Amino acid sequence: MKEKNDYTPLQMTILVVLRFLIGWHLLYEGFSKLLIPNWTSFGFLQESKWILAGLAKWILAHDNVLSVVDFLNTWGLIAIGLGLIVGLFTRIAAISGAALLFVYYLNNPPLIGLEYTVPSEGSYLVVSKTLIESCALVLLAIFPTGTVFGLDMFVRKWNNKWNNKKYMEG
Amino acid sequence: MEKTNSQVEKPENKKAETTKLPLKRRTLLKALAGIPVLGLFAYQLLEKRAYDFEKKNKILKDLELDKIPLPSITPLAGGKGDLLRIGIIGYGNRAVTHSNGLGYMHPEDAEERKLNGTIEDWLLQEDLNVAITGICDVFDLHAERGLETVRKAVRAGGAKSELPVKRYLSYQEMLDDKDIDAVMIATPDHNHAPIAVAAAKAGKHVYCEKAPAHTEEQVFEVYNTVKNSNIVYQLGHQVPQSVVFQQARDIVKKDILGKITLIETTTNRNTADGAWIRNLDANGNPKPGDEKSIDWDQWLGPAPKVPFSLDRFYNWTKFFDYDIGLIGQLFTHEFDAVNQLLHIGIPKSVVSSGGIYFWKDNREMADMLNCVFEYPDKDLSLLYSASLSSSRSRGRVFMGHDASMELGNSIDITADRDSTRYQKQIQAGLIDTSGPMISFNPTSGKVDAVTSATEKYYAARGLISTNIAGRSVDITYLHIREWIDCIRSGKTPSANIEMAFQEGITCMMAHKAYVEKRRVEWDPVNRKIV
Numbered sequence: 185m186k187e188k189n190d191y192t193p194l195q196m197t198i199l200v201v202l203r204f205l206i207g208w209h210l211l212y213e214g215f216s217k218l219l220i221p222n223w224t225s226f227g228f229l230q231e232s233k234w235i236l237a238g239l240a241k242w243i244l245a246h247d248n249v250l251s252v253v254d255f256l257n258t259w260g261l262i263a264i265g266l267g268l269i270v271g272l273f274t275r276i277a278a279i280s281g282a283a284l285l286f287v288y289y290l291n292n293p294p295l296i297g298l299e300y301t302v303p304s305e306g307s308y309l310v311v312s313k314t315l316i317e318s319c320a321l322v323l324l325a326i327f328p329t330g331t332v333f334g335l336d337m338f339v340r341k342w343n344n345k346w347n348n349k350k351y352m353e354g
Numbered sequence: 355m356e357k358t359n360s361q362v363e364k365p366e367n368k369k370a371e372t373t374k375l376p377l378k379r380r381t382l383l384k385a386l387a388g389i390p391v392l393g394l395f396a397y398q399l400l401e402k403r404a405y406d407f408e409k410k411n412k413i414l415k416d417l418e419l420d421k422i423p424l425p426s427i428t429p430l431a432g433g434k435g436d437l438l439r440i441g442i443i444g445y446g447n448r449a450v451t452h453s454n455g456l457g458y459m460h461p462e463d464a465e466e467r468k469l470n471g472t473i474e475d476w477l478l479q480e481d482l483n484v485a486i487t488g489i490c491d492v493f494d495l496h497a498e499r500g501l502e503t504v505r506k507a508v509r510a511g512g513a514k515s516e517l518p519v520k521r522y523l524s525y526q527e528m529l530d531d532k533d534i535d536a537v538m539i540a541t542p543d544h545n546h547a548p549i550a551v552a553a554a555k556a557g558k559h560v561y562c563e564k565a566p567a568h569t570e571e572q573v574f575e576v577y578n579t580v581k582n583s584n585i586v587y588q589l590g591h592q593v594p595q596s597v598v599f600q601q602a603r604d605i606v607k608k609d610i611l612g613k614i615t616l617i618e619t620t621t622n623r624n625t626a627d628g629a630w631i632r633n634l635d636a637n638g639n640p641k642p643g644d645e646k647s648i649d650w651d652q653w654l655g656p657a658p659k660v661p662f663s664l665d666r667f668y669n670w671t672k673f674f675d676y677d678i679g680l681i682g683q684l685f686t687h688e689f690d691a692v693n694q695l696l697h698i699g700i701p702k703s704v705v706s707s708g709g710i711y712f713w714k715d716n717r718e719m720a721d722m723l724n725c726v727f728e729y730p731d732k733d734l735s736l737l738y739s740a741s742l743s744s745s746r747s748r749g750r751v752f753m754g755h756d757a758s759m760e761l762g763n764s765i766d767i768t769a770d771r772d773s774t775r776y777q778k779q780i781q782a783g784l785i786d787t788s789g790p791m792i793s794f795n796p797t798s799g800k801v802d803a804v805t806s807a808t809e810k811y812y813a814a815r816g817l818i819s820t821n822i823a824g825r826s827v828d829i830t831y832l833h834i835r836e837w838i839d840c841i842r843s844g845k846t847p848s849a850n851i852e853m854a855f856q857e858g859i860t861c862m863m864a865h866k867a868y869v870e871k872r873r874v875e876w877d878p879v880n881r882k883i884v
Contacts, residue, residue: 215399247471269395270388324845337385 191327200333203268203278204322206317210281211265217258233290233298236249260284268324271334278325285300285318371387386687412784413791415728417610425865430835432842433753434483439517441488441534441558443525443549444541446501448563448590452538452699455831456484458512460499466506479831482838483510488534490522492649493667495642497521524652525549529556536841538834540561540590543683544676545655547572554583559835559841563684564588565678565861566854572884580851588837589849589857591690597830598765599694601794606695608769610792611754612775614696616620621680621740629713629721629742630671630683633664642670665716672717678865679719680740684689685864688738690858691750691761694848698734699856701727703875706868712743738864757791766790792794 191199217223229250232240264284267277292300293315294308306313329330330336363752407723421509440456442449457479459467467473489500491767504519515554522528536559539549547567553560560580566589580587597640605611623629635641643664650662657675660666671683692698708723720740728735739748749760756773760766769776771787779785833849840847859876863883867874877884 191359200387208391208395211395212399219403267390269392271385332381333384333387335385335388337381347529 191204191329196329196332199324199329201218201325202320203329203333204269206281206324207265207268207277208264209317210261211269214258214265217254217261223240223258223343224250226250228291229253231300233300234290234293234295236290242324257284269274271330271336272339274330274334274336275325275328278321280324281316282321285314285321289314289318355496356695361382369749370568378763378840397555404756409784413779414582416779416864417792418608419610419792420602430807430839430842431841431845435842436483438482438484438838438841439533439535441490441522441531441537442485442486443490443528443537444545445489445491445496445541446540448540449500449538450503451828451830452509452540452561452787453486453500453507453756455834456486457481457513457826458486458503458507459510459856461506461508462861474874475827477508478509479510480511480835481513482835483513484838485517486519488520488522488528488531488537490525490528492653494647494663508579524532526552529553534558536561536586536686541669542569542653542676543678544670545653550576550587551579551844552586554579554585557583557585559586559837561588561590561837562689562854564857565682567862568678568682570859570866573855573862575611576858577851586837586840586847587854588833588840588847589854590634590830590833591687591694591782591849592829592833593687593691594694595829595836595850596763598761598763599691602759602761602765605759605765605767605792606752610757611752611759612756612770612773613733614752614754616735616737616753617692617696618737618739618748618751619685619692620738620750621684621688621742622745622748623742624745626713630669631713631715633649640664643667657848658867667803672715672719674718674723674869677719678861679869680721680863681725681738681864681868685725685738686861688750689736689860690849690853692736693853695761696734698729698732698736700859700876701863702735702876703728703733703873704863704865704867705873708740708868711727720868723868725867727860742873744746749847754841763796767792781869 203300226244229240229244243253260280264281266276267273268281292298293310294312295310318347328336332338360588377857384724444451448461450460454463459476464473467476474644486504489504491499491500492495501519501521522531525537528534535550537553538561539546539553540563543551544567546562549560550560552568554576567576616717622744633641648662648667651659653667654660660675666676677683694781704724704725704727706725708720710717710720711722713721723738723740725738726735727738749762750762752759755770757767757769757776758767765854767790769780769785769787771780773780778787780787785791838849839845863874863876866883875884876882
């Protein structure tokens with residue numbers, strides 16, 4: 185995808201704002217898991233329905249796998265949130281975030297006939313906020329802003345330097 | 355940077371440079387645009403933490419619960435002492451738990467627990483310096499299982515079995531043996547009292563499963579005999595050994611609930627096994643046993659003579675000759691839980707009603723039962739409501755004017771919306787009455803004022819408790835441990851003979867009220883049920 189963009193200022197602004205907002209949300213989701221004593225994805229996985237229910241069951245049956253999942257979940261969310269906010273490895277963060285959120289969605293999609301004991305905080309039919317947020321992250325990966333409003337600018341510079349050096353040497 | 359500034363100052367370059375150079379700075383600033391956002395996030399996160407902490411601690415502080423001691427296993431007052439030689443009388447299901455509590459496990463059971471991942475916690479169970487040296491059961495198969503458990507035992511706490519184990523054909527024979535120091539009684543209920551009385555007379559310490567006795571006369575007989583002996587008597591109510599009971603005691607002592615006027619205790623089960631139909635194995639085949647392998651006369655003991663019956667042998671709870679049904683089997687636990695906390699003692703009056711509404715076999719015991727116990731001098735009513743045909747979960751709830759407490763594996767205290775004491779905090783939004791305001795969960799190891807919606811949800815459903823962070827300790831082990839420690843230290847156990855007496859009389863009153871279909875009273879002067 186293109187390195188240099190030709191977004192209008194308004195387009196750029198809204199893309200960066202969207203990046204900040206989602207980054208903020210995921211970062212806090214990560215931190216809140218870290219701060220709740222003995223937090224575990226046990227309850228969430230127990231509720232898993234549809235195509236990932238089998239996997240969730242398998243995770244629950246293995247304590248060590250569950251603790252790995254918990255660890256990756258918490259720190260994954262924190263890393264993704266940080267990446268999105270400061271604009272570092274923005275595209276990787278956006279894509280991993282989209283994937284993670286999509287997995288959340290697949291674990292409890294609001295499909296007709298699937299009933300959950302945990303009440304949802306809104307009214308959903310097929311589409312949930314999680315799915316929308318996942319989709320928005322795909323959008324952020326396609327329309328990158330990190331190299332302008334983000335530390336990815338330095339990553340790019342360093343990359344260019346490295347490539348030039350290699351080119352010169354080669 | 356310095357160079358840039360000096361260049362900017364040159365008037366001839368001014369126009370060109372001002373468009374080009376500040377752009378570089380702007381590029382840098384743009385690249386760092388996320389940093390202030392991150393700063394704001396960090397600031398908000400700290401604010402949020404401080405707010406939650408303050409809110410949580412304010413509730414706990416207001417209630418003086420911030421200094422509540424964490425539950426712990428109390429150290430053995432009597433130390434390890436001399437090896438205690440224990441005989442088990444009645445080796446059925448319950449005795450398996452007793453053996454495990456004493457640190458003995460049958461290798462087959464150990465294998466099973468290895469598979470479901472619960473063996474580790476058990477293996478860490480502290481050794482009580484005891485040896486099972488006697489097994490007594492009227493059924494050969496059960497006695498053999500007991501002997502095998504001891505001989506091939508997997509031991510907890512690094513203990514080693516060194517003393518031989520012997521089978522006794524009758525409990526009298528075991529009680530006559532000077533090589534037995536203490537006995538654990540886990541026979542059907544109608545035999546509890548005669549064995550306990552004989553054991554006390556023989557100077558053996560007694561751990562007796564509930565119920566303490568089967569008739570009013572027996573309650574007095576057990577009480578008087580134990581009182582006139584030097585033995586340590588512990589009734590088998592392991593429930594108050596749960597660590598949450600230590601917290602519950604503090605909560606009651608600190609009067610968090612306000613004036614308690616109603617306590618609701620319940621039983622809900624909905625299976626044949628739960629209704630004490632137990633003559634078939636897991637595959638639906640009849641369980642073993644015949645007149646040859648079962649000493650029927652000894653099994654009947656003081657009960658009326660009837661022909662041998664496997665139905666009676668396995669499903670004895672159904673018949674009033676051997677048990678008093680739900681009251682003897684399950685209300686006993688409820689009563690003890692309440693009595694350990696509030697020391698309510700014997701009620702002034704009891705009414706019971708119910709019937710056989712679902713399990714229409716040859717049973718005498720009710721499968722639907724409601725009993726009301728009145729304590730007018732304590733301004734208190736105790737309710738027991740049981741169903742054997744619905745598994746709807748109803749807890750054990752202490753209802754006070756200011757808050758109610760649900761006490762089970764965890765404690766949830768919910769403020770009452772019309773509470774006098776918490777009125778201000780409720781109005782200030784510090785206490786939310788729609789969910790628990792304090793939750794104690796043994797697995798998280800501390801008292802928590804519940805603040806977030808997620809925590810509330812988990813607390814209410816006890817979901818956290820299914821994932822145990824610390825080591826899980828068997829409460830029956832703790833109850834046995836207390837008994838053994840009291841034998842060595844001379845202290846009085848929690849489910850002592852006074853508690854057993856109060857429970858025995860209360861149960862007899864409830865049973866009499868059910869059978870005679872009338873309100874019965876306790877005459878404290880003449881000490882009898884009228």
